[in-house]
Amino acid sequence: DAMVIQNPRYQVTQFGKPVTLSCSQTLNHNVMYWYQQKSSQAPKLLFHYYDKDFNNEADTPDNFQSRRPNTSFCFLDIRSPGLGDAAMYLCATSRLGVGVADTQYFGPGTRLTVL
């Protein structure tokens, strides 16, 4: 089945220790998104890629970066995690094109704990 996969499902890191979260997709979608969802809140977009074009949200901290080496994979790098970065990180994909709804399909998420 075509799907969005995130690894790891749970990640524990120490304050200030860099961490990388990964996302892969078999849907062949041209857009990939990273959302941050803190406890009891709605998801919030950090950035997204349309093909190789990177689009950063204006209020995304510099501490967060992303890479998309190919269509299937996208990575979220947190350079120096703080306690406030503990959250669920959701990857989503969509197909942007004429006459399509551009529905976003999400992976299972990575729950990040910062000690």
Place this chain on the structure above:
Amino acid sequence: AQKITQTQPGMFVQEKEAVTLDCTYDTSDPSYGLFWYKQPSSGEMIFLIYQGSYDQQNATEGRYSLNFQKARKSANLVISASQLGDSAMYFCAMRENLGNQGGKLIFGQGTELSVKP
């Protein structure tokens, strides 16, 4: 700016009964898309149903239907014949167009649905 409002933080429904989850939206864009997602305690966001602003008919997907009232700017989700597995957080979302670079989802605050046996 676009905005989604879900006024019901929590809802209870008896198993096998129908339930309506409210969602109102605000946008000045004549073309928009509305989505409902289900998020169980495991955390995954599961796409349920989509309604386009120009769609004439209300969207339906199995036990899910969307009561779209454009003039009132509401897009309520109706779940028929509730099941215990429907217990989850439900998010209403609107797609904000980002030009030729895609669109981002603006989410409401969610409604926690609990289905009672």
